[in-house]
Amino acid sequence: MKALTHTDFNFPGQKSVYHGKVRDVYNINDELMVMVATDRISAFDVILPKGIPFKGQVLNQIAATFLDATSDIVPNWKLATPDPMVTVGLKCEGFRVEMIIRGYLTGSAWREYQNGCRELCGVKLPEGMKENQKFPTPIITPTTKADAGHDENISKEEIIAQGLVSKEDYELMEKYTYALFARGTEMAAEKGLILVDTKYEFGKKDGKVYLIDEIHTPDSSRYFYADGYQEKFEKGEPQKQLSKEFVRQWLIDHNFMGKEGQQVPEMTDEYVNSVSDRYIELYEHIVGQKFNKADNHDDLAARIEKNVTEYLNQK
The missing domain is CATH 3.30.470.20 (ATP-grasp fold, B domain)
Incomplete structure (x- = not known):
């Protein structure tokens, strides 16, 4: 299973990009934001060394579900989800x-x-x-x-x-x-x-x-x-x-709380996959639907670039 931990896209109309702890946000003509939910994981304000497969898809799809379910309470930025890991919406200050x-x-x-x-x-x-x-x-x-x-x-x-x-x-x-x-x-x-x-x-x-x-x-x-x-x-x-508290607790148990001089414990493949399973479990519980894993065996970045570019070209 692959994890997307870095993006470097050049979308139509792109003016800038901001790489956050987990999300990479692309500014399109100062009008739209393309928010890519990567598979990076952070705790104690530190980005951990390995990505978690399907985590970005889980986060993006849960957020999209709740943005749609609360749009009667407050206007929100979301316009579309052209890829399982991407939301496109209005650029707000x-x-x-x-x-x-x-x-x-x-x-x-x-x-x-x-x-x-x-x-x-x-x-x-x-x-x-x-x-x-x-x-x-x-x-x-x-x-x-x-x-x-x-x-x-x-x-x-x-x-x-x-x-x-x-x-x-x-x-x-x-x-x-x-x-x-x-x-x-x-x-x-x-x-x-x-x-x-x-x-x-x-x-x-x-x-x-x-x-x-x-x-x-x-x-x-x-x-x-x-x-x-x-x-x-x-x-x-x-x-x-x-x-995500279970990840923080695992780090605390291994003497890491993001403080100077502390070492991030080794993230074995077994541990990484267990975290992926926990994220999928949350998706299925909170959304109440089975999680359908998007194809992640090929190039994730190429899939995202294709889907987002097609969406932006239709705007």
Whole structure:
């Protein structure tokens, strides 16, 4: 099985390209974005040395499903998916803030809580909470969007005071974030899953706020299985989850947290394939359909180039 870890396309009308941690984004005439979901995988803000076969297809197709399923809540950037690993959409000016919303105390928030933190991004946290406990109501804990390195926690008040986002736009993003999370929670519950936390990114085009990037994928979200949640919570046992947290946990178990001087553990073919299987499992659970693997035995880049070029030439 092949994995796509690098792209270097030259599409019709291409003006520039941005290589992110996982996605490569091509600017077409300052009007469209071609977003290629590669098979790269990152954790602790580090791109791991091996790609995960079918991961890009999984992420792209989950995101497309949820963008379509939430377009009645908020306008979004998506126009088409001309290839299993590609979404083409409107080019928006992205806000330099990520809207993270949490329904449960887990992950980095729990790690901070354990260290005595009782306020996260300006939000007061109740005393006496346990790991994986549900918040009385979901909380929004935004971060600044870093070009490189770590994203930083920030409060609503700081975002507005620093002029990162206007008060009006921020409050609209906040409203959209709660509504998207409520829809994602409903859709997850229908499949026997709990949407634990997630992040949304927004941008602006012609004065209008749009939802951009991916939503409700295992790279941007954490899911627990609903079955057994309460029993595991009461016993203080780890939850069975579908998210990238299992990769982070594997790295932590091998003494890697992205800190200086730490070595990424060896990713054997067996481990890589197990991660691929977990991504496919999430797709099938959250979308509720069998995952159809796109042909990846030939040149993945050539397939993408052909499909995207054909789409752009029809525009």
